Amino acid sequence: MKDFAALYGRLDQTTRTNAKVAALADYFRTAPDADKLWTVALFSGRRPRRTITATSLRDWAAERAGLPLWLFEESYGIVGDLSETIALILPPPSKDSDQPLSYWIARLRELSALPEPERKAGILDAWDSLPGSERFLFTKLLTGSFRVGVSQTLMTKALAQATDQPETEVAHRLMGDWTPETTTWARLLHEGEARDDSARPYPFYLAYQLEDPADLGDPADWFAERKWDGIRGQLILREGKHHLWSRGEDLITDRFPELARAIDWLPHGTVLDGEILAWDGDHPMTFNALQPRIGRKTVPKSLLTTAPVVLMTYDLLEQDGHDIRPVPFQDRRQRLEALLTGLPPEAPLRLSPPVPFATVDDLREERLRAREEGAEGLMLKRRSSPYGTGRKKGDWWKWKVDPLTIDAVMVYAQAGSGRRANLFTDFTFAVRNGNELVPFTKAYSGLTDAEFRQITAWVNKHTVQKFGPVRQVEPVQVFEIGFEGIQASPRHKSGVALRFPRMLRWRHDKPVNEIDTLDTLREILAAHG
Amino acid sequence: MNVLTFTDRGIYCPAGDFHIDPWRPVPRALLTHGHSDHARGGMDTYLSTDLAAPVIRHRLGPIRLDTIRYGEPRQIGGAKVSFHPAGHVPGSAQIRVEVGGEVWVVSGDYKVVDDGLSTPWEPVRCHAFISECTFGLPVFRWTPQEELRDQVNGWWAQNASEGRFSLLGAYSLGKAQRVMHLLDPSIGPILTHGAVEAVTQVLRDQGMPLPPTTRVTPDLDLKAHAGAMVIATPSALNSTWARKFGNASTAVASGWMALRGIRRRRGTDRGFVMSDHADWPGLNEAIRATGAEKVFVTHGYTAAFRRWLEEQGYDAGIVSTDYAGEEVLAHDEAPKDIIDEDAPGGAVA
Numbered sequence: 001m002k003d004f005a006a007l008y009g010r011l012d013q014t015t016r017t018n019a020k021v022a023a024l025a026d027y028f029r030t031a032p033d034a035d036k037l038w039t040v041a042l043f044s045g046r047r048p049r050r051t052i053t054a055t056s057l058r059d060w061a062a063e064r065a066g067l068p069l070w071l072f073e074e075s076y077g078i079v080g081d082l083s084e085t086i087a088l089i090l091p092p093p094s095k096d097s098d099q100p101l102s103y104w105i106a107r108l109r110e111l112s113a114l115p116e117p118e119r120k121a122g123i124l125d126a127w128d129s130l131p132g133s134e135r136f137l138f139t140k141l142l143t144g145s146f147r148v149g150v151s152q153t154l155m156t157k158a159l160a161q162a163t164d165q166p167e168t169e170v171a172h173r174l175m176g177d178w179t180p181e182t183t184t185w186a187r188l189l190h191e192g193e194a195r196d197d198s199a200r201p202y203p204f205y206l207a208y209q210l211e212d213p214a215d216l217g218d219p220a221d222w223f224a225e226r227k228w229d230g231i232r233g234q235l236i237l238r239e240g241k242h243h244l245w246s247r248g249e250d251l252i253t254d255r256f257p258e259l260a261r262a263i264d265w266l267p268h269g270t271v272l273d274g275e276i277l278a279w280d281g282d283h284p285m286t287f288n289a290l291q292p293r294i295g296r297k298t299v300p301k302s303l304l305t306t307a308p309v310v311l312m313t314y315d316l317l318e319q320d321g322h323d324i325r326p327v328p329f330q331d332r333r334q335r336l337e338a339l340l341t342g343l344p345p346e347a348p349l350r351l352s353p354p355v356p357f358a359t360v361d362d363l364r365e366e367r368l369r370a371r372e373e374g375a376e377g378l379m380l381k382r383r384s385s386p387y388g389t390g391r392k393k394g395d396w397w398k399w400k401v402d403p404l405t406i407d408a409v410m411v412y413a414q415a416g417s418g419r420r421a422n423l424f425t426d427f428t429f430a431v432r433n434g435n436e437l438v439p440f441t442k443a444y445s446g447l448t449d450a451e452f453r454q455i456t457a458w459v460n461k462h463t464v465q466k467f468g469p470v471r472q473v474e475p476v477q478v479f480e481i482g483f484e485g486i487q488a489s490p491r492h493k494s495g496v497a498l499r500f501p502r503m504l505r506w507r508h509d510k511p512v513n514e515i516d517t518l519d520t521l522r523e524i525l526a527a528h529g
Numbered sequence: 530m531n532v533l534t535f536t537d538r539g540i541y542c543p544a545g546d547f548h549i550d551p552w553r554p555v556p557r558a559l560l561t562h563g564h565s566d567h568a569r570g571g572m573d574t575y576l577s578t579d580l581a582a583p584v585i586r587h588r589l590g591p592i593r594l595d596t597i598r599y600g601e602p603r604q605i606g607g608a609k610v611s612f613h614p615a616g617h618v619p620g621s622a623q624i625r626v627e628v629g630g631e632v633w634v635v636s637g638d639y640k641v642v643d644d645g646l647s648t649p650w651e652p653v654r655c656h657a658f659i660s661e662c663t664f665g666l667p668v669f670r671w672t673p674q675e676e677l678r679d680q681v682n683g684w685w686a687q688n689a690s691e692g693r694f695s696l697l698g699a700y701s702l703g704k705a706q707r708v709m710h711l712l713d714p715s716i717g718p719i720l721t722h723g724a725v726e727a728v729t730q731v732l733r734d735q736g737m738p739l740p741p742t743t744r745v746t747p748d749l750d751l752k753a754h755a756g757a758m759v760i761a762t763p764s765a766l767n768s769t770w771a772r773k774f775g776n777a778s779t780a781v782a783s784g785w786m787a788l789r790g791i792r793r794r795r796g797t798d799r800g801f802v803m804s805d806h807a808d809w810p811g812l813n814e815a816i817r818a819t820g821a822e823k824v825f826v827t828h829g830y831t832a833a834f835r836r837w838l839e840e841q842g843y844d845a846g847i848v849s850t851d852y853a854g855e856e857v858l859a860h861d862e863a864p865k866d867i868i869d870e871d872a873p874g875g876a877v878a
Contacts, residue, residue, distance in 0.1 A: 012789075014798050067667055068840065074833045075668045080790050088668040088787070421790040449794065 003031050004039065004101040005134040011148055020150065024158030033185035034102035041180045043150050048105055050144030051112030052119065054082055057142060060120055061086040077469065080421020083139035090127050090135070097129040104138055153390045163189050171203040171389045177251050198238045201245040202271065202317050202325065203389040207379065210397035213360045216380065223329065223383050224355040224363060226375035227398050228275035228312050229287045231294065235311055237263055237270045255299060258309050258348045265347050266339065269321030274313035274352065284374040287499065288487040313340060314352040317387055325387035370401045376484065377401050403482035404524055406431065407507060407515045410477045411439055413459045414470050424456045429481055433518035437475055440494035440521060446503035478507040478515055486525050494518065496525050532626050532633040535848050540635060540659065544628040545608030549635050561637025562621035563588055563702060578612050581620030584702060587731045599648065615639035616650030617805050618703030619732055625653050633657040634819060640804065641811040642674060644707045646737060652818035659825040659848060660816060663806045664784050665834035671808045677801060678711045684780060684799055689717050689756035694777035698763035701725045703805050704782055705760050706732055706739055714740050718754050721745065722761035766797065
């Protein structure tokens with residue numbers, strides 16, 4: 001655990017990307033294979049399963065530290081992180097252990113199979129063997145919430161350096177649903193080729209947000225299409241089987257059985273990139289229609305009828321078993337068109353149509369039409385560009401429509417956690433309905449750190465009532481709330497639920513009697529729901 | 530009758546007709562130390578320890594200031610008063626007030642570990658103890674001084690070997706000098722921000738064992754000092770002043786650095802857990818050592834700490850001040866307060 005804690009320390013002690021990559025690369029060159037494998041797994045979101053409840057952990061820690069539970073809770077409120085609170089309140093360890101990361105993960109697994117008293121004794125003993133950040137990290141593993149400031153791109157870069165391979169190859173190898181139990185370090189990073197696993201997806205290429213299309217240069221270099229509002233998906237047809245992957249690297253084949261029929265029309269050795277959309281036969285349905293299909297493993301028949309899906313296809317990554325990602329977009333697009341042209345309407349595949357334009361002004365107009373086309377903006381792709389890995393600036397841009405907006409007043413505030421502990425960052429907003437204020441959404445983001453500090457000071461002085469961690473505040477502060485979509489929701493008092501709500505602006509200039517009303521919200525629902 | 534009462538001007542002794550660390554003008558002020566939230570201008574007369582006096586004069590200008598040595602008894606009206614080491618910063622004191630055999634002690638700010646510069650804290654037996662509790666939660670447990678020495682010098686040596694400056698934010702009175710005292714001068718030269726140098730010079734003139742430092746002036750040849758340690762006020766770290774050091778590694782020394790969230794929000798490369806206040810074990814040890822049955826808490830997590838003390842069998846109360854008070858979130862109200870733990874009411878830079 002010492003090596004891993006030292007790595008964590010180096011990552012935590014710098015904000016510079018190069019220093020982080022260097023720290024990771026050093027670690028990947030020297031640590032034992034089993035530890036490296038777990039480190040890659042942890043930093044790519046493959047966590048050990050949580051087997052002990054947070055309640056048990058806090059009870060045991062408070063008891064061991066000789067503190068009443070209320071004082072533990074009080075401390076947790078200040079620290080904002082359960083594992084860190086536990087690591088800090090426990091007395092210093094009486095032992096010191098040299099065991100590596102993989103040992104503690106294995107130990108965790110052993111303990112979770114034991115009855116409660118032995119499990120508790122084992123955890124207390126572990127806490128008593130691990131100092132400082134080792135104890136914090138071990139507890140992080142226990143709580144199943146492991147996040148450090150390392151992006152997948154950064155780790156990929158470090159792995160490429162340490163194993164002397166191109167980044168794209170490493171990124172490809174890390175894709176898929178492997179876990180440290182199903183593979184080894186050698187198999188994951190060294191043996192054979194990334195493509196040996198026939199279900200393994202290619203890394204997704206992601207677009208950056210475009211600020212001004214005038215920055216693009218010559219319009220002739222660019223291809224435009226709609227930015228579809230569904231679920232990004234990669235459909236793989238290989239060796240008589242099909243596999244569907246989400247951008248979050250979840251295998252979602254069984255959730256969208258409609259796409260199985262792609263095999264009837266397309267040859268094997270084909271990989272498509274596109275957007276899964278609920279489809280009414282001619283047009284995309286709203287994201288709301290797709291919502292019930294997300295997060296369920298099996299699909300009831302009724303949903304297949306009310307919200308059938310298609311893959312709105314926009315790129316071809318593999319053809320006849322060949323990886324064609326290095327081929328220029330324009331050529332890939334032509335091959336894709338050739339492949340999909342003439343498919344019957346029952347095929348679950350659509351070709352994302354081009355949006356023709358000659359000038360930047362044409363683009364601006366097309367962007368404004370996005371909502372009526374059932375899209376959330378435009379995508380701009382450089383005609384000469386290869387299919388990249390991860391989010392890279394320059395060749396793919398997304399240009400989203402401006403969000404829907406409403407002016408609302410803050411009525412409740414709650415402190416955040418982690419980096420935002422001790423700051424009020426989670427707010428509930430209300431609109432007017434006659435003389436009443438109706439809460440309709442929460443929002444957490446959109447303000448600067450300085451603004452969060454300012455509002456925190458204000459909340460402290462203008463709290464009307466406390467409900468546990470939630471403060472009811474004087475309804476005075478007005479914010480412009482932006483959101484991407486709206487749907488009717490009987491669960492909510494306001495009757496609506498928003499998609500991606502966030503604070504666009506703090507309206508210091510606007511008094512509370514001028515905020516929007518529930519009727520305005522209903523009008524937006526009627527127009528965009 | 531109470532030996533001390535709590536008024537809207539500060540802690541007051543009716544028998545002696547004086548205030549301790551008052552925040553509004555009063556005829557006679559007794560000061561525990563020179564930090565700006567304890568030592569304010571506008572009082573008719575002042576009394577402080579002889580060791581704290583030079584900094585107080587430096588900060589408040591021409592004032593009527595009388596001094597007293599640690600342990601020296603003095604009769605003020607009907608009260609017997611003496612000052613005792615608080616270990617917070619050089620010259621800082623706890624103030625003992627005895628009226629008719631009843632003894633109350635005002636802790637001021639204090640820490641129980643020896644920082645090598647301040648006269649070490651001593652327990653003073655009393656009936657009632659008025660204790661600060663800036664870090665009155667069990668998550669605060671300080672890194673031992675020896676470990677801090679290794680951490681700070683290790684960080685500096687690493688940066689020096691890469692030719693980078695080490696830019697360290699530390700409060701100008703107390704923390705800055707404590708850091709200097711820990712530094713290994715063989716690693717390189719020590720530079721200071723003007724606000725730090727001014728206080729350091731006052732303390733050096735008093736005979737404090739501080740290493741040589743060079744004030745950063747516009748004409749200083751920075752290239753000739755590559756790899757130096759630069760000690761600045763925490764607020765200077767984010768200013769344009771700091772940019773002249775180029776690709777420097779940055780750090781802050783503060784008790785708040787014990788919390789990862791605050792450390793990350795501060796955005797420096799390193800956060801050294803170094804405080805001039807008592808940590809949780811320190812507070813509990815200090816209160817026990819006074820033998821007091823009655824404890825008043827002030828500055829910090831007062832509500833939680835009071836409840837904890839009551840559960841431990843103490844008769845506990847809260848003294849509110851004119852600062853942010855008991856608010857849990859108070860130290861986030863301004864960025865400087867995250868770092869300037871000694872001055873929740875407003876730092877002197």
